[in-house]
Amino acid sequence: MTVAETPPDYSGAHKGEDKTFEGVWDTPKGLRVLSSVSHRVVGRRFIYTGFAFFLIAGFLALLVRTQLIVPGNTFLDLETYNQVFTMHGTLMMFLFAIPILEGFAVYLIPLMLGARDLIFPRLGQFGYYCYLFGGIIVLSSFLFDAAPDGGWFMYVPLSTQAHTPGLSADFWLIGITFAEIASVTAAVELITAILCARAPGMSLTKMPIFAWYILITAFMIAIGFPPLIIGSILLEAERLLGLPFFDPTLGGDPLLWQHLFWLFGHPEVYIIFLPAAGMVATMLPTFVGKPLFGYGFAVAAVVSMGFISFGLWAHHMFATGLPILSLSLFSAASTMVTVPTGIQIFCLIATLASGRPRLTVPMLFILGFLSIFVIGGLTGVMLASVPFNWQAHDSYFVVAHLHYVLIGGMVFPLIGAFYYWAPHFTGRMMSERLGRWVFGLMFVGFNVTFLLMHITGLRGMPRRVATYPEGLGWDRLNMLSSIGSYILAAGIVLFVYDFFRSRRHGPIAPRNPWGAGTLEWLYPPVAPGFNFHAIPPVHSREPLWDQPDLLEAEAHEVEGVMHGLRDGRRETVGCDPVSGAPLYILRLPHPTWVPMIAALGMALLFGATLASAYWLSGVGAVIALAAFAVWAWEPSDSGVTRDAGMGHDLPVNVVDRRSHMHVALVGTMLVLMALFASLVFGLLYLWNIRPDAAAAVARPEALTAGLGGLCGLGVALAGQMTRRAALADRFGITTVLSLLTAALAIAAAGLLGLSLGPVDPWVSALGATLWAIVAFTGLVLFALVFWALFNAARRTARRVGPGQSMPDFNLATLAKGAGLMVVVAAALFVAGAYGGVG
Amino acid sequence: MSPLARQITAIARPGLAWAAHFIAIYALISASCAARALIDHPTVVADAIVATVVALALCLWSVVAAPKGASADLRRAAFWGGLIFALACLANAAALVLLQGCGG
Numbered sequence: 032m033t034v035a036e037t038p039p040d041y042s043g044a045h046k047g048e049d050k051t052f053e054g055v056w057d058t059p060k061g062l063r064v065l066s067s068v069s070h071r072v073v074g075r076r077f078i079y080t081g082f083a084f085f086l087i088a089g090f091l092a093l094l095v096r097t098q099l100i101v102p103g104n105t106f107l108d109l110e111t112y113n114q115v116f117t118m119h120g121t122l123m124m125f126l127f128a129i130p131i132l133e134g135f136a137v138y139l140i141p142l143m144l145g146a147r148d149l150i151f152p153r154l155g156q157f158g159y160y161c162y163l164f165g166g167i168i169v170l171s172s173f174l175f176d177a178a179p180d181g182g183w184f185m186y187v188p189l190s191t192q193a194h195t196p197g198l199s200a201d202f203w204l205i206g207i208t209f210a211e212i213a214s215v216t217a218a219v220e221l222i223t224a225i226l227c228a229r230a231p232g233m234s235l236t237k238m239p240i241f242a243w244y245i246l247i248t249a250f251m252i253a254i255g256f257p258p259l260i261i262g263s264i265l266l267e268a269e270r271l272l273g274l275p276f277f278d279p280t281l282g283g284d285p286l287l288w289q290h291l292f293w294l295f296g297h298p299e300v301y302i303i304f305l306p307a308a309g310m311v312a313t314m315l316p317t318f319v320g321k322p323l324f325g326y327g328f329a330v331a332a333v334v335s336m337g338f339i340s341f342g343l344w345a346h347h348m349f350a351t352g353l354p355i356l357s358l359s360l361f362s363a364a365s366t367m368v369t370v371p372t373g374i375q376i377f378c379l380i381a382t383l384a385s386g387r388p389r390l391t392v393p394m395l396f397i398l399g400f401l402s403i404f405v406i407g408g409l410t411g412v413m414l415a416s417v418p419f420n421w422q423a424h425d426s427y428f429v430v431a432h433l434h435y436v437l438i439g440g441m442v443f444p445l446i447g448a449f450y451y452w453a454p455h456f457t458g459r460m461m462s463e464r465l466g467r468w469v470f471g472l473m474f475v476g477f478n479v480t481f482l483l484m485h486i487t488g489l490r491g492m493p494r495r496v497a498t499y500p501e502g503l504g505w506d507r508l509n510m511l512s513s514i515g516s517y518i519l520a521a522g523i524v525l526f527v528y529d530f531f532r533s534r535r536h537g538p539i540a541p542r543n544p545w546g547a548g549t550l551e552w553l554y555p556p557v558a559p560g561f562n563f564h565a566i567p568p569v570h571s572r573e574p575l576w577d578q579p580d581l582l583e584a585e586a587h588e589v590e591g592v593m594h595g596l597r598d599g600r601r602e603t604v605g606c607d608p609v610s611g612a613p614l615y616i617l618r619l620p621h622p623t624w625v626p627m628i629a630a631l632g633m634a635l636l637f638g639a640t641l642a643s644a645y646w647l648s649g650v651g652a653v654i655a656l657a658a659f660a661v662w663a664w665e666p667s668d669s670g671v672t673r674d675a676g677m678g679h680d681l682p683v684n685v686v687d688r689r690s691h692m693h694v695a696l697v698g699t700m701l702v703l704m705a706l707f708a709s710l711v712f713g714l715l716y717l718w719n720i721r722p723d724a725a726a727a728v729a730r731p732e733a734l735t736a737g738l739g740g741l742c743g744l745g746v747a748l749a750g751q752m753t754r755r756a757a758l759a760d761r762f763g764i765t766t767v768l769s770l771l772t773a774a775l776a777i778a779a780a781g782l783l784g785l786s787l788g789p790v791d792p793w794v795s796a797l798g799a800t801l802w803a804i805v806a807f808t809g810l811v812l813f814a815l816v817f818w819a820l821f822n823a824a825r826r827t828a829r830r831v832g833p834g835q836s837m838p839d840f841n842l843a844t845l846a847k848g849a850g851l852m853v854v855v856a857a858a859l860f861v862a863g864a865y866g867g868v869g
Numbered sequence: 870m871s872p873l874a875r876q877i878t879a880i881a882r883p884g885l886a887w888a889a890h891f892i893a894i895y896a897l898i899s900a901s902c903a904a905r906a907l908i909d910h911p912t913v914v915a916d917a918i919v920a921t922v923v924a925l926a927l928c929l930w931s932v933v934a935a936p937k938g939a940s941a942d943l944r945r946a947a948f949w950g951g952l953i954f955a956l957a958c959l960a961n962a963a964a965l966v967l968l969q970g971c972g973g
Contacts, residue, residue, distance in 0.1 A: 236940035327945030338884040354902035355972025359964030
């Protein structure tokens with residue numbers, strides 16, 4: 032192995048640090064394990080924490096079923112019952128389903144794609160701690176006797192200060208918003224990892240199908256979560272500051288909350304379903320011994336589902352008095368989404384029919400998934416029909432439907448996935464015999480519980496009632512449903528026992544124990560911390576089936592790029608996002624406490640806000656900002672070239688649009704744009720449905736708004752000029768242009784704020800929303816200013832060498848996005864000024 | 870653009886066309902049926918027809934001119950994605966043709 036250029040002094044390893052290849056990738060020992068950034072450590076933490084939340088939420092479900100086992104029961108009082116079902120839904124949807132699936136994705140994606148780690152390991156650690164602390168905040172509400180009790184959807188006006196005094200709704204809004212940071216960061220991380228770090232030759236066509244599912248899911252999270260984040264912030268602002276976003280007496284509308292919530296809430300169902308379906312599409316070919324039937328069909332279906340699932344949100348609002356024309360539009364989209372769903376199911380059934388399946392435990396769960404999810408899908412088609420939906424609305428029929436979709440579509444594949452990938456976590460196989468019992472108990476228990484609920488619902492039992500009178504035809508059905516839930520719980524308990532038992536007593540897992548075709552089984556379980564000594568080129572979607580040499584040799588002897596140690600750094604290959612051709616060497620961070628400290632700062636910010644200790648919130652914000660600055664203040668390695676083996680001379684990092692940094696920033700911009708669009712949607716919605724209230728709002732000042740818009744254009748232009756100067760290695764001009772970008776951003780924020788001088792945010796919902804747009808745009812501009820000044824400081828401190836212009840390159844992208852937001856906001860203000868807000 | 874990149878574009882185009890079409894139809898319905906009643910129903914239908922024709926053209930482009938080369942699987946994905954989204958665009962617009970107004 033030759034080195035094309037002498038390594039620079041800084042190699043990333045500290046003085047005296049173990050620089051062997053294994054040592055560089057080693058997981059820290061003792062307490063320092065908390066500073067680990069490895070995708071496998073972080074992924075496992077997501078999985079285990081998510082499962083712990085699942086057990087808590089499952090226990091709450093058993094309390095609900097116990098309360099409903101007989102009519103007139105007093106096992107729980109009414110308030111506790113409300114808290115229990117609210118927390119059950121909240122934990123399951125926000126703290127279990129999405130995080131645990133993201134955990135599997137974080138763990139598996141690099142192994143499947145031939146990468147040594149995710150591209151942004153520190154972001155993974157930061158996301159995990161945000162999730163953990165956010166979850167603890169939500170759960171701690173029980174300790175303060177302030178558990179949320181307004182349903183997992185927190186509808187207004189029930190959740191406003193007038194109807195829910197105290198802190199219960201605040202625990203929900205603040206804790207969940209904090210935990211959602213993890214979902215969004217994981218989405219950006221996964222998009223970038225899938226597009227930018229794959230094995231040589233792994234074009235998008237040759238990606239394992241699981242990666243397609245996760246890629247689309249990650250895009251859906253990036254677009255789907257922002258409406259809820261914005262909704263939660265607006266509702267918390269209404270509760271905390273009295274801003275009347277949802278107050279109908281001041282021009283607000285409770286339905287705006289429902290729109291924002293379900294703009295997130297419906298895609299969320301698919302965000303939960305798609306990764307689980309991806310697991311099924313990965314496991315099934317292994318047990319059939321044939322590749323997935325109709326890879327192209329499946330990709331088309333997943334992409335279609337990703338889009339169409341955003342057109343269904345109002346089918347949760349069919350009973351709110353929307354115009355029939357709107358209902359028809361959403362009914363049509365709700366029906367259409369069955370087409371791509373059906374295609375996926377047919378792909379799986381055709382795969383099943385193409386060979387002779389081995390009836391292993393994961394396979395049983397796949398069959399369970401197919402049968403249960405299809406029933407849930409069919410009742411979904413029924414609910415897409417407006418007349419039937421009106422009939423079944425808020426009844427136990429809907430409860431049965433959603434559990435068929437979510438437990439069938441997600442929990443069954445998940446438990447199957449645990450059995451399938453357990454060797455990765457423990458190095459041992461779980462029990463086939465106990466696994467069959469687990470499946471049997473879960474399948475029988477689930478169907479006894481929920482199949483009957485269809486009938487309970489059709490007999491008129493409403494959801495969320497704490498008890499019911501006898502003699503309405505619900506008694507026996509509820510009794511049986513409760514017994515079924517205990518059987519289902521017994522299955523879960525047996526699964527937990529089997530998992531822990533197998534850690535000590537399970538048979539040692541051989542290399543590729545199931546005979547799978549995907550790369551995560553290249554090494555014997557447990558695979559080493561670096562995933563791959565050498566990253567092998569791949570020629571098909573099932574490399575372990577089609578490239579026999581991969582399994583014939585010892586795993587560490589497999590030929591590939593990046594063999595062995597390079598510079599005492601954690602490194603992997605960066606690739607062209609489309610073709611998968613190796614483009615550059617990606618240098619990855621070593622274990623660090625910084626992301627954890629940033630998350631702690633954020634936890635302080637959120638927790639102190641909850642406790643109304645605002646000075647402490649400020650301290651938390653400062654800690655987080657300082658941690659982010661330290662995070663970013665590392666020497667750049669760009670501009671060095673290395674021989675990566677197999678004829679590849681690769682630079683460290685590339686400074687163009689294919690760079691992982693740029694792809695990640697585009698992903699982040701997607702999130703920011705979705706947040707901004709949610710606010711604009713809110714503004715236009717209120718303006719459109721409440722013309723009377725809008726007419727009473729004072730007009731913004733046109734001149735200052737227009738000047739602000741011009742400054743927004745200037746921000747974009749200055750950012751672009753900074754990029755050009757940086758690419759030409761013109762140090763002085765780049766610094767000046769960075770400062771100019773910052774100055775224009777400050778001016779834009781100031782002018783937008785000044786233009787709203789006459790508008791009082793406390794007297795009208797529309798005025799409050801205008802100010803919310805300014806606040807959000809100001810926040811983005813603040814980030815831009817921080818970044819521009821940071822870049823200028825790094826240049827002034829001589830921390831930037833020739834060819835190391837990635838931060839300035841990316842500044843331009845952020846500047847253009849921020850500039851666009853300013854221009855749109857200014858245009859809305861000017862339109863309001865000249866046309867009159869009303 | 871490489872053949873593979875063309876195929877990826879062909880897969881994404883119908884989805885983006887559907888998203889734009891859905892937003893357009895939703896905006897037209899909102900403009901017509903909310904309290905402000907900015908436009909009347911015939912205008913909604915006329916605009917929706919134009920939007921639907923454009924969206925269908927974009928979706929069917931991926932069906933009739935699925936780019937060759939690179940991968941048969943992705944060509945199939947572009948073809949079927951185009952068909953699914955074309956159908957979905959028709960479904961979006963169907964209510965506007967079937968109903969004579971906002972319908973209460």
